[in-house]
Amino acid sequence: MAESWKQLVKRNLWTENQVVRQILGICSSLAVTNLMANSLVMGLGLTFVTALSSLTLSLLRNLIPRRIRMIVQTLVIAAYVILVDLIIKAALPDISKALGPYVALIITNCIIMGRAEAYAQKNPPVASMLDGFFAGIGYTLVLLLIALIREALGFGTIFGYNVNLLGLDTWTIMVMPPSAFFLIGILIWLVSNVQEKKKNPAGKPGPAKR
Amino acid sequence: MDTAKEGGGVKHDYLNTIVFILVLSLVFGGILAGTNAWLRPRIDANEQIAEKRSVLEAFGIDSTGDAQTIVARFDSQIRPDTQQDLPIYSWFGADGGTKGYAIPFSGAGLWGTIRGYLAVSADLKTVLGLTFVEQNETPGLGGRIDEPPFKEQFRNISIDLNQGFAYGDDLDAITGATSTSRAVLQILNDLLRQTLADWEVV
Numbered sequence A: 001m002a003e004s005w006k007q008l009v010k011r012n013l014w015t016e017n018q019v020v021r022q023i024l025g026i027c028s029s030l031a032v033t034n035l036m037a038n039s040l041v042m043g044l045g046l047t048f049v050t051a052l053s054s055l056t057l058s059l060l061r062n063l064i065p066r067r068i069r070m071i072v073q074t075l076v077i078a079a080y081v082i083l084v085d086l087i088i089k090a091a092l093p094d095i096s097k098a099l100g101p102y103v104a105l106i107i108t109n110c111i112i113m114g115r116a117e118a119y120a121q122k123n124p125p126v127a128s129m130l131d132g133f134f135a136g137i138g139y140t141l142v143l144l145l146i147a148l149i150r151e152a153l154g155f156g157t158i159f160g161y162n163v164n165l166l167g168l169d170t171w172t173i174m175v176m177p178p179s180a181f182f183l184i185g186i187l188i189w190l191v192s193n194v195q196e197k198k199k200n201p202a203g204k205p206g207p208a209k210r
Numbered sequence B: 001m002d003t004a005k006e007g008g009g010v011k012h013d014y015l016n017t018i019v020f021i022l023v024l025s026l027v028f029g030g031i032l033a034g035t036n037a038w039l040r041p042r043i044d045a046n047e048q049i050a051e052k053r054s055v056l057e058a059f060g061i062d063s064t065g066d067a068q069t070i071v072a073r074f075d076s077q078i079r080p081d082t083q084q085d086l087p088i089y090s091w092f093g094a095d096g097g098t099k100g101y102a103i104p105f106s107g108a109g110l111w112g113t114i115r116g117y118l119a120v121s122a123d124l125k126t127v128l129g130l131t132f133v134e135q136n137e138t139p140g141l142g143g144r145i146d147e148p149p150f151k152e153q154f155r156n157i158s159i160d161l162n163q164g165f166a167y168g169d170d171l172d173a174i175t176g177a178t179s180t181s182r183a184v185l186q187i188l189n190d191l192l193r194q195t196l197a198d199w200e201v202v
Helices: A005-015 A026-031 A036-059 A066-091 A093-099 A102-108 A110-118 A125-154 A177-199 B010-059 B067-077 B142-146 B148-154 B178-194
Strands: B078-083 B086-092 B098-108 B113-121 B126-134
Touching: A005 A125, A026 A102, A026 A125, A026 A177, A036 A066, A036 A093, A036 A102, A036 A110, A036 A125, A066 A093, A066 A102, A066 A110, A066 B010, A093 A102, A093 B010, A102 A110, A110 A125, A125 A177, B010 B067, B010 B078, B010 B098, B010 B113, B010 B126, B067 B078, B078 B098, B098 B178, B113 B178, B126 B148, B142 B148, B142 B178
Parallel strands: none
Antiparallel strands: B078 B086, B086 B098, B098 B113, B113 B126
16 A cells, blocks of 8 residues: 555545535434533544554454455454443443443444445554554544534533633523534535535535536 | 456455454453553543532532542432332431431433432421532433523422423413423433322431
8 A cells, every 4th residue: 555644644534525525424423412511522542442453353353254354344443342341331431421322322333334445454553554544543533523513502612611702592402412413514514515626626515526 | 456456356355355354353352451451440430520619509508519528428428228119319417416418319311311419408398409420411402401591590499290381470481492301300300209199208
């Protein structure tokens, strides 16, 4: 794979961002993004699990029988998620309480298996780990952006600090999952437009061939 | 080693697959079992501290501070007790008299079990406080039952065994979390009816 460090980072954060370009990990993007703090911990948990599972699966890539590779991926991912859950419970009981069922739900996030299938099974270990790590960071950044808007408008706070200095009414809709649908939709549209313009600066957006 | 092999040598292939998945399961199962055994004492200790903190908070006693402070404060004033086969906690004042009881409750919320403590005065006429130990309600909506603005409403309100608690003048439900708000009152009112109504006042 002749992909440089820079290309790998740019691909994961921007051109193939998991949420806004690949449309993966949407469930959790809707569920946890009403508070910045929850989004951050969810994002970091996912980043950690994706990096480690990609590393492990890449190390095993030549040993895994193809027919059962998905079962193997699930097993490895589940093991890491349980590990993260145990460590958070032991070291950070307060955060564990705040996150409740979300940590266990990391396993259902398509991004992890997506990276395992699309990258780790045919690339060397270190590159796979970096790919998983930056895919997770790309996801985290989108979550934080959505959460910033939702928490500021829904609660008037950012990371729990009051920013609603004018005492404006907060929007209950922003606290509820439907608002994330709208925000993610708008974000997907904006990002696609910007990327399309870059690729094709003069002409109208759309495929070149007719 | 060679993925192109799939198809040929079927028997050999099956054996490989089975051995591989067995070994992998054993390795990862072993790692998890080991980690669990290693961290379990700490996790249990954390949960006990959280439980004690919750009981202290229900009584309105200062529940801040590190683990040792909490345990010391808890052990000096609170003793486990039973009432109608329910494990409750009794709060003793400096003079040895009972100042109140913390009664555990649990019931169905919107998404999962809600568990916590309702603390009442020794004469069962006043609620001293309400705390939650476990809840899986929507963060930011139902999850706000575990935040001070909701919980503190229950400090020092009088108990009417016939009427139970109701939203209205004294208590406010949470906007956007009607189901959770109702579930909490349902659980508390069941507790009043089933436990407090038959309480043997000592």
